[in-house]
Amino acid sequence: MTVRVPAKVNLQLGVGPIRDDGYHDLVNVFHAVSLFDMVTAEPARELEVHVQAAPYSRVAIGGVPTDDDNLAAKAARLVAERLGVEPRVALRIRKAIPVAGGMAGGSADAAAALVACARLWDDRDRPVLSRDDLMEIGADLGSDVPFAVLGGTAVGVGRGERLTPALTRGTFHWVFATADGGLSTPAVYGECDRLRLEAGRAAPWPSVSEQLMTALATGDAKGLGDALSNDLQPAALSLRPALRRTIDAGRDLGAIGALVSGSGPTCAFLAETAEDAADLAAALDGTGVAEQVVRASGPVPGATVV
Numbered sequence: 001m002t003v004r005v006p007a008k009v010n011l012q013l014g015v016g017p018i019r020d021d022g023y024h025d026l027v028n029v030f031h032a033v034s035l036f037d038m039v040t041a042e043p044a045r046e047l048e049v050h051v052q053a054a055p056y057s058r059v060a061i062g063g064v065p066t067d068d069d070n071l072a073a074k075a076a077r078l079v080a081e082r083l084g085v086e087p088r089v090a091l092r093i094r095k096a097i098p099v100a101g102g103m104a105g106g107s108a109d110a111a112a113a114l115v116a117c118a119r120l121w122d123d124r125d126r127p128v129l130s131r132d133d134l135m136e137i138g139a140d141l142g143s144d145v146p147f148a149v150l151g152g153t154a155v156g157v158g159r160g161e162r163l164t165p166a167l168t169r170g171t172f173h174w175v176f177a178t179a180d181g182g183l184s185t186p187a188v189y190g191e192c193d194r195l196r197l198e199a200g201r202a203a204p205w206p207s208v209s210e211q212l213m214t215a216l217a218t219g220d221a222k223g224l225g226d227a228l229s230n231d232l233q234p235a236a237l238s239l240r241p242a243l244r245r246t247i248d249a250g251r252d253l254g255a256i257g258a259l260v261s262g263s264g265p266t267c268a269f270l271a272e273t274a275e276d277a278a279d280l281a282a283a284l285d286g287t288g289v290a291e292q293v294v295r296a297s298g299p300v301p302g303a304t305v306v
């Protein structure tokens with residue numbers, strides 16, 4: 001059973017006040033893009049996790065656990081528990097999504113494992129677990145996991161796990177600049193809180209950008225480029241000042257939108273056409289500001305059996 005699962009970029013990441021449980025209330029507009037991890041699940045004597053970089057990808061897999069800490073392993077255990085079976089499965093993960101890169105690669109693998117294990121263990125004719133059930137189980141694994149099951153473009157509220165699909169038209173063309181070394185998501189949220197406290201600014205209550213929703217619904221790439229926003233960007237730049245050069249380089253080379261993807265350090269650039277994206281990727285690669293330059297388009301479906 002092999003499942004293909006996409007990376008995400010956040011088109012809007014509005015970070016509200018910190019809650020009693022330590023999470024922040026968000027308006028999180030997720031957009032799934034055509035950069036995929038593959039997860040294969042096959043029967044085995046016990047739960048095993050194997051991780052490798054996808055062919056032709058230069059993802060550094062050093063930081064990815066191969067034990068029970070791997071989010072895909074946690075996902076397999078939760079599905080087994082719900083179906084009342086033993087988690088006897090070997091999970092083979094081929095990663096193309098950068099690790100700790102702000103593109104939700106770990107969440108993607110968890111989503112893929114949920115879908116793959118449910119297919120492996122659930123009743124084919126009368127499945128116990130629906131896609132909604134898998135999204136609900138996913139929310140216990142991480143705020144971004146339900147979206148990796150769903151895919152497309154969607155607005156997430158709460159900690160990002162409560163999703164409503166967004167209306168979109170056409171395809172958007174992206175270029176991603178990866179960085180050497182990741183950024184820790186809790187550290188970036190912590191830095192966001194610290195910067196707000198230092199500036200004496202109360203956390204605003206975020207709301208969905210109408211400009212963004214209109215651009216998505218009409219397939220207006222320029223409008224989308226103008227409406228992109230990420231409240232975690234100042235924190236990511238504070239922790240990794242070199243990213244400023246990457247963002248500026250993309251803009252100088254003609255990107256119609258540029259921002260840090262989620263908690264970073266990957267930077268995302270929007271182009272008007274596929275051809276513009278190819279030109280931008282080639283030019284950006286030549287500047288040396290990125291570890292790797294990757295092209296992708298969106299929206300694409302969530303975790304899908306192939």
Ligand SMILES: C[C@@](CO)(OP(=O)(O)O)[C@H](O)COP(=O)(O)OP(=O)(O)OC[C@H]1O[C@@H](n2ccc(N)nc2=O)[C@H](O)[C@@H]1O
Nearest residue numbers: 022023024102103104142143144159185186189262263264
């Ligand atoms: C920032 C975002 C944007 O989509 O993703 P990345 O860019 O890291 O992929 C997400 O909010 C990350 O989601 P995810 O990576 O699933 O986070 P979780 O495992 O749920 O939480 C990890 C930690 O992030 C912080 N966190 C996460 C979500 C949220 N709404 N508020 C938070 O403060 C908390 O410190 C939490 O302990």
Ligand SMILES: Nc1ncnc2c1ncn2[C@@H]1O[C@H](COP(=O)(O)OP(=O)(O)O)[C@@H](O)[C@H]1O
Nearest residue numbers: 063070071099100101102103104105106107109
């Ligand atoms: N399957 C997995 N792939 C990547 N990282 C994983 C996985 N399972 C657990 N992790 C841990 O989660 C951390 C964050 O991973 P990732 O989801 O790639 O980043 P981000 O939250 O920035 O999108 C990694 O540094 C790693 O320790």
